[in-house]
Amino acid sequence: MKILTNLLNLHEGEDDRAKTLEAVKKNITFKGANLWILACAIIVASVGLNVNSTAVIIGAMLISPLMGPIVGAGFALGIYDFSLLKKSLNNLLTATAVSLAVSALYFYMSPFKDVQSELLARTAPNIYDILIAFFGGLVGVIAVTRSEKGNPIPGVAIATALMPPLCTAGYGLATGQWKFFLGAFYLYSINCVFIGIATFLIIKYLNYPPVKQIDETHQKRVRYIIAFLITVMLVPSSYLAYSLYREQQFKKNADLFIENEFSAKGYTIVYRKTDFNPKNKKLELAFLSKRFSEAEIKDLAQRLSRNKYLAGTRLLIRQDSTDRFNALKGDILSQIKSSENEMNLKDVRIMQLEKELAAKKFDSRQILKETRALYPAVNSLSISRNTLVSPKDSITSITAVIYDASKDLSRTDSEKLQKWLNERLSVNDVELFRRH
Incomplete structure (x- = not known):
């Protein structure tokens, strides 16, 4: 029993508690360099999700300082420090809002908005996400309390994956896909809560002394508030874990x-x-x-x-009640009949167009006879429909009449001839051209 106790002893290698608490308080603040690092990490993670690059996403997780205020909140619950809890939650809220705003802005401006597998993986939390967040949080807070921090911190940042769900929620906001936003933000909230619970349990196990308040009455009030918050956090979380377990099963x-x-x-x-x-x-x-x-x-x-x-x-x-073979046969026959009707309509249209073209042919020989009766100087003429195209791609149709005359027609005669041809040919766009 003593050997087992020694094996599981967390007090060995523990750092000075005042020093640890000071480091925790320092890491919860988001201003200056920390805020810049957070914004850059968000953009890196968003790019990774956008191009579906796991390596880039992992890099963003290592950069992200989001674990600080969550661990701070867990510490605050464990030592009954209400002021530290408020400060941690305020900073976590600030970090969350900044992260959502930056990721949403990136995805709004990005020309690539296709849903990639890395994005989809952050929209549906399950029981395994709870286990990862909880045990990752345990490792994280244990590492924080050690005098030699060692290698666990980078691994915890990767495993708990706070950054990708936030970026996915930003993608949901930018593209108006509320299912993505709610699913991803739900996963982010689960990670935050269970990392906080893990931190609280380790701090209680290590028996960190509670913060001394001004008077005993205030001390009791703070303890009651903290106990209430712990209950509010643990009971729904337990039910959530059970619900996700049932859903997974x-x-x-x-x-x-x-x-x-x-x-x-x-x-x-x-x-x-x-x-x-x-x-x-x-x-x-x-x-x-x-x-x-x-x-x-x-x-x-x-x-x-x-x-x-x-x-x-x-x-x-x-399944419907239709015989699929007969239904398929009926569909084929219906398509054949429809095709035949379509062919008939096309034939009718071709005939109509042929008639229209025939109607536009002019009997130039007869028109010449009638024209010479009015204007003997006209020796020959040609009538045709023409299409004029301008540089701006506008199209105009005219009836061109080209004639040859033994002498020039006066302007009055030309106008009368043009008017007579419009009436004779049943058009209103005759243009006269003399052949030289």
């Missing part, structure tokens, strides 16, 4: 059920959705070709209910 067992009952039997699943709502758990599936009878669906639902983690889950198999 639900998803795991749902996957096993699908694998054993469907995939292993060669059924191709084209749609699947699992909904873990304690009051309305649901497993929804759709298949490529397999159709289930009502008796088969009832049997599958009974097998589903036998699993303790899936009990109470509704099994919904999406």
Whole structure:
């Protein structure tokens, strides 16, 4: 027993407590260099998420000073220091707001807004995130209280991953995707709370002395407030951990059920959705070709209910009552008929266009006879429809009449001829050109 006690003894190698507490207080402040470092770390992490680079994200975690105020809050709870707790929470709130603002601004300005796998990984917290935050926090605070800090601090910064969820929340704000924002900020909050809980437990285990207050009454009031805050933090966190554990078990067992009952039997699943709502758990599936009878669906639902983690889950198999072969045959025939109708419409349109083109052909020989009766000097003429294109790509249509005459027509005769041709040809855009 003594050997085990010596092995687990945290007092050996412990740094001076006053010195440790001073270092903790120093690390919770966000102003000057610390604020600049935080803003730069946020941009680095945002770039890493944007380009899907794990190495860049890890670098941002190592730079980030976000652990300081969280550890400070845990220390404050452990030693009943209400002023340190307020200062830590205020600085954590400031750091969170700055981080969200900087990351949101970056993603708003970035031309690349595609959702990458590194972003998606920070939108759905699970039980493992709680375990990582808690045990990472334990390692972090143990390292803080040592006289030789050693290597754990960088590893803790990477493992607890406070920076990427905040940047993902900023991405959600910048792109208006509230599901991303809420999921990522929820993960960030979980990390903060469980790192704080881990810090509190280690400080109590090491038996750090409580801060002396001005008088006994004030001391008791502070202790009651701190005890209330600890209860408020621990009870919901315990329920959250249990809920996430149940959700993880639900998803795991749902996957096993699908694998054993469907995939292993060669059924191709084209749609699947699992909904873990304690009051309305649901497993929804759709298949490529397999159709289930009502008796088969009832049997599958009974097998589903036998699993303790899936009990109470509704099994919904999406399938219509249509004979798929006949439906497909009908669709093909309908498409053929539609294509035939479309071809008929095209033929009619071609005929209409041909008629329009025919209508635009002019009988130049007859027009010449009639023109010579009015203006004997006209020897020949040609009539055609022409399109004029300007440098600005505007298009104008005219009816060009080119004529040859033995003598020049007067201006009055030209105007009369142009007017007569407009009436004769049923147009209003005749332009006369004399051939020289």
